[in-house]
Every structure is written in C-alpha cells, then in structure tokens.
Amino acid sequence: MLAGEQGRATRKAMEILVALGTIYGAEKLLPVASVQVAGVSYDNLGDAGLHFLNEMAQGGGKARVLTTLNPAGMDIENWQALGIDADFAAKQEKVIEAFARMNVITNCTCTPYLTGNVPHFGEHIAWAESSAVCYANSVLGARSNREGGPSALAAALTGRTPAYGMHLEQNRSPQITFQVDFDLPGNDDFGVLGKVIGDQLQSRAEVSIPYIRGVVRASLEQLKSFSASLATYGGAALFHMESITPEAGRFELPDEVIAVSPGELEVAKSQLTDSEVNEADFVSLGCPHLSIKEIARIAELLEGKQVVKEFWITTGRPTKQIADRMGYTATIEASGAKIAADTCCVVAPIKGRFTALVTDSAKACYYASGKNQFQTIIKPFDEVVYAALGEGCAP
C-alpha cells in the first residue's frame, strides 16, 4: 500500500497511518473491523476538506471495512425544512457524494452503535466521534483511539490502524476512582456527572481513565449521554463503571478515591444554564443522536399538542425510518416539531439564527455556547419537550 501499488489514495492513507504510528511509537498495524469518520459537515470541512475528500475519491480510495459517517450539516433528504441555505446544501451533497464514491455507507450519525455499526467486545475499530469512541470502548468493550477525520478515513481505505493507545491492554487500566452514592434519574444527570468527572480529569494531566463506583443502574441512553459528556469535558476515551461496563472487574481499583456529591451536580447544572435567558428560541433533543425509545417518548409527549418554539429532534436516518413506520414522525410533525435526521444542533450551520438553546445534553451546551454562541439551558428530557410547548422555558 505504501509503495503505491494499490493506488494513489491508498498510498496517501497509509502514509497518514505510518506517520501517526511513528509519532506514537506503534510497533505494528492492526486490522480494524469498522470505521466511523468524522468531519462530515461542510460547516466544519469547508472547501479545503471537500477538496481533500475529492482527491481521495479520484485517487481510487475505497473503504475496505464497514465505514459510516458522523452527522452532516443538514438533513440530507429534508434540508429545506431546517432552513438550510441552498449553496450550503449543494456543497454538503458533494461531501456526501465523495464519501459514497469511496464505498463509505452514508449513514450520518454519532450513534453508529444504534444503527448497524456495532463492534463487539475486544474488536479493534477506528472511530472518530468522541462520544461514540467513549461508548464503544467503555460500554461495548471495543478498542478505539479517538481518530481525527483524516486518520479515520485512512483506516477505512486500508482496513488498518496503528497499534497504540486504547488498542493496547496495558493502557486501559483505570487511574482514579469516583464514588457516586446517589440517584441519577435522567439522561441530563448522567451528562452533568460526565461534566463533573470530566472537569476533574481535565485539571489533572496524569489521569484520563476514571473508574466509577456507586451507580446502580444506567440505561443505554444514559450511558450515551455520560460518554458524550465525559469525552467533551474530560477528553476521556474510556471509563469503567462498576457492575455496568464489561471491563470494570478486570483491573485493580485505583487507590485514589474522589467522592462526588449531589451538590457538585447542582453547581455543574447551574454552570450549563445561563441565568439571564428570558426567552429560549431553540429547543433540541438528540445529542448524541436519539434512540427509537427516546423518539417514542417525545411522540407520546407531543401527541395532539402544538410546539411554540423551533424544536429539532436529531437522530440517525435508520432510526427515523423506524419512527416513520411507527407513526411517531407523523405525530411529531403534526405538533410542528421537526425530526432532523443526519445532522444535529451543533454541526448544522445555524450560528446567529438563535439566541438560546434548551437541551438535556451537557455536550450540546458546551458546543452551542462555544461554537454557535447560543445561551443554554439544561433540563431533564421531558421538560425539554415541555419547553418546546411553551411550558416553563426559563432557567
């Protein structure tokens, strides 16, 4: 591959992997079972990114393993309904076409593990979306570093990744214990816990893998929320949760224990909520992309009602197709809310369109304020829906 015998794009891809492996001291390459590529929204890629993708496609690049995409900047089939500009849509379509020419499955979602890209325990993968990497490593027990867009694409085109970091058993041990002895009823609570622990990790360069004790139960949706938040605030690619994640019993427990208190969660929640917001004008659920169970709940809450805010419900296309079949989409759309597949409230080009976002996601709060300069309000899942209905949208 490196000699160019398998084409220009494959050579470029292998050059990227060799450079990365050299930097990190990898001794070999590993075959990967699947890839998830980030850097899909034209809002992030720009013309330079589109040019790179076209070069790789023209150079004969073809994905050799199951490869899916992170969210794009719009709903690919229904971008007009989200108020996306036609010029942006044309560029975004070119990005998707370039990936399709490379044999990449153009399912644009940050929860590929809900829609067919599901690695099993111990499998080596090369994923790029930080929340999905954290979920795959921790909840599924797969092995992935947090790839960048180009290195994930390089892994897709070669079927390989350098053996370093999370791929090596010795790098997966927990380094610090967090004791959480109280109830975490909602997705938002798990997201806020991810912020509290993530902030601690950020302040200490020597620890990046937490071991969490005391959490008695956690649903798939809560774990995806926690993974997103821990990766965002703590840069973590892996956590272990006692009796919940599959590797938690395999390692010696770290000596250092930090107790997390309910009060710390309250403080973190207040940090994610701008107290001066009078009137939120944007509501979104689906960071990370929603499961069908969550969409069913939204449909139940919206049945026969009308929203009074712009409300985006973001998910992967296959999940939306199930929602279509079950009648959830019809119920949601009848209320005036929008199911936005393939995209999300962070990667869509909406900076300047809204002033304040209501969400249940600690990660969405981080990027909505950092990237889009929105004010933010974090609320429990059901209350976010009530906010869209005009019921209690102040902090």
Ligand code: F3S
């Ligand atoms: Fe997914 Fe967008 Fe959140 S990519 S994790 S919904 S910021």
